[in-house]
Amino acid sequence: MHESLLDREGLVEDQRLRAMSELGQDYLKAGLLDRAEAVFSKLLDTPQHGQARTYLLEIFVQEKDWQKAIDAARLLEKDTSKPLNADIAHFYCELALLEAARGNPDVAASHLQQALSSNRLSVRANLMAGDLDAAAGRHEAAIADWRLVETQSAVHMALVVDRVLGSYRQLGRLNEGVQWLRALYARQPSHDVFGALYLAVSESDGAEAARQLAREELRRNPSLRTLDRLLEAELVNAEPDARELLQIEKSLVASHSQRMMRYQCGSCGFKAKQFFWRCPACGRWDSFDPERSEGEG
Numbered sequence: 001m002h003e004s005l006l007d008r009e010g011l012v013e014d015q016r017l018r019a020m021s022e023l024g025q026d027y028l029k030a031g032l033l034d035r036a037e038a039v040f041s042k043l044l045d046t047p048q049h050g051q052a053r054t055y056l057l058e059i060f061v062q063e064k065d066w067q068k069a070i071d072a073a074r075l076l077e078k079d080t081s082k083p084l085n086a087d088i089a090h091f092y093c094e095l096a097l098l099e100a101a102r103g104n105p106d107v108a109a110s111h112l113q114q115a116l117s118s119n120r121l122s123v124r125a126n127l128m129a130g131d132l133d134a135a136a137g138r139h140e141a142a143i144a145d146w147r148l149v150e151t152q153s154a155v156h157m158a159l160v161v162d163r164v165l166g167s168y169r170q171l172g173r174l175n176e177g178v179q180w181l182r183a184l185y186a187r188q189p190s191h192d193v194f195g196a197l198y199l200a201v202s203e204s205d206g207a208e209a210a211r212q213l214a215r216e217e218l219r220r221n222p223s224l225r226t227l228d229r230l231l232e233a234e235l236v237n238a239e240p241d242a243r244e245l246l247q248i249e250k251s252l253v254a255s256h257s258q259r260m261m262r263y264q265c266g267s268c269g270f271k272a273k274q275f276f277w278r279c280p281a282c283g284r285w286d287s288f289d290p291e292r293s294e295g296e297g
């Protein structure tokens with residue numbers, strides 16, 4: 001008799017907590033973040049705490065309250081023993097971004113160090129450390145930061161090559177940059193790395209060298225983007241009567257290729273012109289492919 005009463009009380013309590021959690025989720029979906037936060041905070045001392053912490057983390061991320069997100073993620077890691085160190089590194093990078101925008105590069109740099117302590121494979125931390133160094137005119141240091149990315153994730157060099165070349169240019173050593181880029185391209189051939197190499201070669205070695213490079217690449221790895229570059233290089237030295245047609249071909253290829261070139265989320269398939277560290281559609285961190293693809297649509 002008593003036992004079944006207790007069972008029923010337990011059941012009622014369980015239902016009440018579930019209803020609270022559902023209410024919190026409704027608030028979250030409606031974008032009423034303050035209300036959602038209040039509901040889930042009340043659930044922290046109940047058996048629903050694991051789920052509540054997951055939602056709280058989501059709320060702090062949406063609110064861009066990165067310090068709270070870091071604290072929540074650490075507690076959630078303890079709760080679930082699911083590692084969140086890569087996400088935490090992003091939260092530190094977000095803090096660094098805010099501090100850099102406020103004109104506090106030293107504080108920003110220390111957040112980037114924290115990001116790397118949380119996740120030594122944080123590409124974004126080295127990328128941003130390079131940005132800070134370059135902004136302060138420390139181009140040697142910036143190049144060193146960016147080149148570290150290759151040791152973390154070689155495919156992410158696609159996001160870095162233009163920056164590295166920019167700093168070599170600032171140092172008046174573009175030739176050295178081109179040499180480095182040629183070697184990188186041999187190790188890590190990709191369309192985006194090729195694009196940077198093509199521009200750098202045409203700048204440092206001239207249109208004929210760039211044309212040779214584009215011809216070789218087109219044979220090895222045919223794509224609209226490479227065809228676009230080849231046509232561009234051929235236009236430079238084209239005879240006047242061939243120019244007009246070449247120009248039409250080039251603009252057709254260019255518009256088609258640019259329309260198709262997109263970064264894509266590997267998790268939900270969302271496509272975008274710009275690269276995101278966190279997918280705006282599914283909310284996942286690090287789900288975007290760092291290289292653009294010439295996909296349909």
Ligand SMILES: [Zn+2]
Pocket residue numbers: 265266267268269270279280281282283284287
């Ligand atoms: Zn996604």
